Amino acid sequence: MDIAERLRELARNLYWTWRPELIEIFRDLDPDLFRRTNHNPVEFLSQLEAETLQQRAWELALEARISRAFHQMHAYLEARDTWAHTHAAPLRVHPVAYFSAEFGLHESLPIYSGGLGVLAGDHIKAASDLGLPLVGVGLFYAKGYFHQRLDENGSQREEYFSANVDELPLDRATDADGNRIHVRVECGDETICAGVRTARVGRCRLILLDTQVEENDQRHRDLTDRLYESDPEMRLRQELLLGVGGLRALEAMGIEPGAIHMNEGHSALAVLEMARCVMLRDGRSFHEVAEQIAQRCVFTTHTPVEAGHDRFEPGLFAHNLRPLREQLGLDEREMLSLGRVNADDEEEPFCMTVLALKMSRSRNGVSARHGRLSRAMWRRLWPDLPESSVPIGHITNGVHVSSWLAIPLGQLYTQLGCNWYEKLHEPSTWGAIDEIDEVEFWEQQQLLKARLVDFVDRRLRQQRHRRGESDGPTRLRTDVLTIGFARRFAPYKRANLLLDDPERLDRLVNNPDRPVQIIFAGKAHPADETGKELIRRVFEVTRDERFAGKIVFIENHDINVSRHLVQGVELWLNIPRRPLEACGTSGQKTVLNGGLNLSTLDGWWAEAYDGTNGFAVGSGGEHSDAGKQDQADRDALYRVLTEQVVPMYYDRGTNGVPSGWVAAQRAAIRSLPWRFSARRMVIDYVNCCYLPAAGVATRGFPTRGFPF
Ligand SMILES: *Cc1c(COP(=O)(O)O)cnc(C)c1O
Numbered sequence: 017m018d019i020a021e022r023l024r025e026l027a028r029n030l031y032w033t034w035r036p037e038l039i040e041i042f043r044d045l046d047p048d049l050f051r052r053t054n055h056n057p058v059e060f061l062s063q064l065e066a067e068t069l070q071q072r073a074w075e076l077a078l079e080a081r082i083s084r085a086f087h088q089m090h091a092y093l094e095a096r097d098t099w100a101h102t103h104a105a106p107l108r109v110h111p112v113a114y115f116s117a118e119f120g121l122h123e124s125l126p127i128y129s130g131g132l133g134v135l136a137g138d139h140i141k142a143a144s145d146l147g148l149p150l151v152g153v154g155l156f157y158a159k160g161y162f163h164q165r166l167d168e169n170g171s172q173r174e175e176y177f178s179a180n181v182d183e184l185p186l187d188r189a190t191d192a193d194g195n196r197i198h199v200r201v202e203c204g205d206e207t208i209c210a211g212v213r214t215a216r217v218g219r220c221r222l223i224l225l226d227t228q229v230e231e232n233d234q235r236h237r238d239l240t241d242r243l244y245e246s247d248p249e250m251r252l253r254q255e256l257l258l259g260v261g262g263l264r265a266l267e268a269m270g271i272e273p274g275a276i277h278m279n280e281g282h283s284a285l286a287v288l289e290m291a292r293c294v295m296l297r298d299g300r301s302f303h304e305v306a307e308q309i310a311q312r313c314v315f316t317t318h319t320p321v322e323a324g325h326d327r328f329e330p331g332l333f334a335h336n337l338r339p340l341r342e343q344l345g346l347d348e349r350e351m352l353s354l355g356r357v358n359a360d361d362e363e364e365p366f367c368m369t370v371l372a373l374k375m376s377r378s379r380n381g382v383s384a385r386h387g388r389l390s391r392a393m394w395r396r397l398w399p400d401l402p403e404s405s406v407p408i409g410h411i412t413n414g415v416h417v418s419s420w421l422a423i424p425l426g427q428l429y430t431q432l433g434c435n436w437y438e439k440l441h442e443p444s445t446w447g448a449i450d451e452i453d454e455v456e457f458w459e460q461q462q463l464l465k466a467r468l469v470d471f472v473d474r475r476l477r478q479q480r481h482r483r484g485e486s487d488g489p490t491r492l493r494t495d496v497l498t499i500g501f502a503r504r505f506a507p508y509k510r511a512n513l514l515l516d517d518p519e520r521l522d523r524l525v526n527n528p529d530r531p532v533q534i535i536f537a538g539k540a541h542p543a544d545e546t547g548k549e550l551i552r553r554v555f556e557v558t559r560d561e562r563f564a565g566k567i568v569f570i571e572n573h574d575i576n577v578s579r580h581l582v583q584g585v586e587l588w589l590n591i592p593r594r595p596l597e598a599c600g601t602s603g604q605k606t607v608l609n610g611g612l613n614l615s616t617l618d619g620w621w622a623e624a625y626d627g628t629n630g631f632a633v634g635s636g637g638e639h640s641d642a643g644k645q646d647q648a649d650r651d652a653l654y655r656v657l658t659e660q661v662v663p664m665y666y667d668r669g670t671n672g673v674p675s676g677w678v679a680a681q682r683a684a685i686r687s688l689p690w691r692f693s694a695r696r697m698v699i700d701y702v703n704c705c706y707l708p709a710a711g712v713a714t715r716g717f718p719t720r721g722f723p724f
Pocket residue numbers: 129130131132134502503504573574575578579599600601602603605
């Protein structure tokens with residue numbers, strides 16, 4: 017096999033998305049082209065002739081690296097001695113089907129919008145590392161989520177681009193005879209046809225449905241164009257396709273799942289399709305099979321924000337679900353009551369979360385606090401139980417380590433032991449962090465920050481250029497404490513908390529001896545005017561002459577921007593209004609790379625912060641008056657910054673290293689990455705949810721606080 021063929025094979029398994037040495041090979045072949053093709057190796061290779069590739073590989077002496085990477089990938093794919101081989105053997109015949117409306121695997125595969133998708137992507141990658149038989153089920157969105165641009169007033173502009181499917185590492189799914197698989201889903205009086213694509217994600221597979229097929233008229237073809245349509249009917253139909261169509265696609269591919277995991281309620285209709293199949297097979301009624309179906313289902317809820325739970329108007333739901341309802345032998349009221357808290361309330365919309373909660377055996381929130389909150393939020397469904405016994409537990413989210421870890425730090429971590437990566441979910445692996453030389457550790461961080469400064473400079477120049485603006489300061493400093501804030505601009509995440517007091521901000525940023533600089537990034541949902549107003553507010557501040565070149569906004573927050581930020585910032589700011597952050601994962605990515613968190617005690621940070629491994633804003637109080645809470649948190653935030661964070665950062669020893677700061681970094685790395693890794697998270701799902709759902713009795717729950 018020649019070099020070009022090997023590279024093409026490497027490009028067609030998304031394994032490279034978490035193998036930095038593979039990405040480096042592509043980059044080294046032609047750095048400009050790699051950037052221009054949005055780091056997409058398939059597209060990148062399609063633009064290089066085999067001869068050019070061969071020539072470049074020879075000139076750059078890459079052949080040995082390519083060959084090593086190729087054999088290494090095959091060794092990974094063919095390994096038999098995985099964690100799951102020992103611990104999850106019963107799932108081998110009947111794998112886990114993991115349903116999610118979005119999957120964030122890489123910036124070049126535009127089928128995610130933010131945190132939920134990135135979590136799903138990390139889940140699949142960690143499952144692959146563990147050797148867990150798991151297949152992801154989602155939709156392929158031709159135009160994905162929007163690209164964000166800010167105009168000269170700081171108003172968000174949304175642009176949609178069509179992905180070129182031929183240049184993505186996707187294949188058409190075929191049946192045993194090699195025919196392309198199509199699935200059909202009835203919606204009201206119409207039938208929608210969907211094609212099925214597959215992606216290889218290491219050892220796992222992801223299947224994606226899309227309606228861009230000849231059998232459909234134009235309206236149906238557009239159904240899977242965009243992620244999170246605002247139009248309720250399109251949204252409901254997307255969810256029908258995901259849940260019902262997804263299960264049909266698995267069946268057509270000969271996959272019979274042992275457990276169904278619904279990542280958020282979007283895919284909840286899968287349970288109804290499963291019921292239909294079992295009814296047909298066993299000749300029984302819906303009510304006779306419902307309990308048995310629920311035994312196989314696992315549901316994860318992701319938000320305590322009411323608007324985050326999909327609800328459909330009863331008429332719309334009844335119309336679109338009529339064909340399935342008839343096959344289930346239910347009348348309209350019975351069907352609607354499956355998604356209602358109060359079955360007798362004819363006005364109550366159909367809620368996907370309610371359906372998923374009723375029809376699963378394991379239900380969980382995504383942090384300890386969020387689990388508690390979800391029990392309170394949904395206790396109406398179990399009116400006879402005290403709140404503490406409501407059967408919703410928690411499994412705290414984590415991140416996939418090698419997807420987010422900067423290469424130099426990965427090299428540093430080899431000092432933890434040569435197979436530290438295989439044991440990253442064990443606390444003892446990280447104890448040796450104290451033995452890494454303090455100066456070396458600090459220097460690595462500073463290099464990563466310098467790299468981020470370059471990235472920001474490049475992006476700010478492009479942004480100015482696009483807006484037709486003249487030059488202004490674009491370069492941050494490399495010797496200044498650098499703070500990052502990057503997440504969806506939802507009002508509860510309070511990007512404005514720092515900005516609303518410009519005098520104080522001025523004193524913080526422009527302190528002559530101890531200055532601070534801040535990088536913002538994030539999208540607002542197209543329909544969220546308040547979120548967009550917040551972005552305009554940040555934009556205004558970046559234009560204020562006191563802050564120009566010191567507070568900056570990077571447009572189009574995606575996995576690429578996120579990776580740069582979490583690898584280069586020194587302090588990660590997370591200031592949601594309690595108790596609305598279910599978990600939050602970006603801060604976990606920062607920790608891996610030596611960044612410290614400054615966060616309200618909400619979501620994951622409420623269980624992660626121990627007084628030494630970062631900083632807390634406030635003591636965890638809540639006000640019924642949001643304005644009062646914001647004021648109290650703003651005061652607390654400035655106090656921590658000026659009294660703790662800034663002094664600790666600038667207090668340097670004779671070797672130029674801030675020992676107190678490095679001690680906190682070490683405390684963070686010792687105590688957090690193993691616990692808040694996707695590896696630990698998926699192991700928890702296997703033990704607490706997947707094995708029991710597949711009919712395996714587990715010996716209690718080996719993890720923290722999963723109260724089933
Ligand atoms: C990690 C990540 C998020 C999640 O951010 P949180 O607000 O911390 O949950 C969102 N978007 C992208 C692109 C990410 O990489």
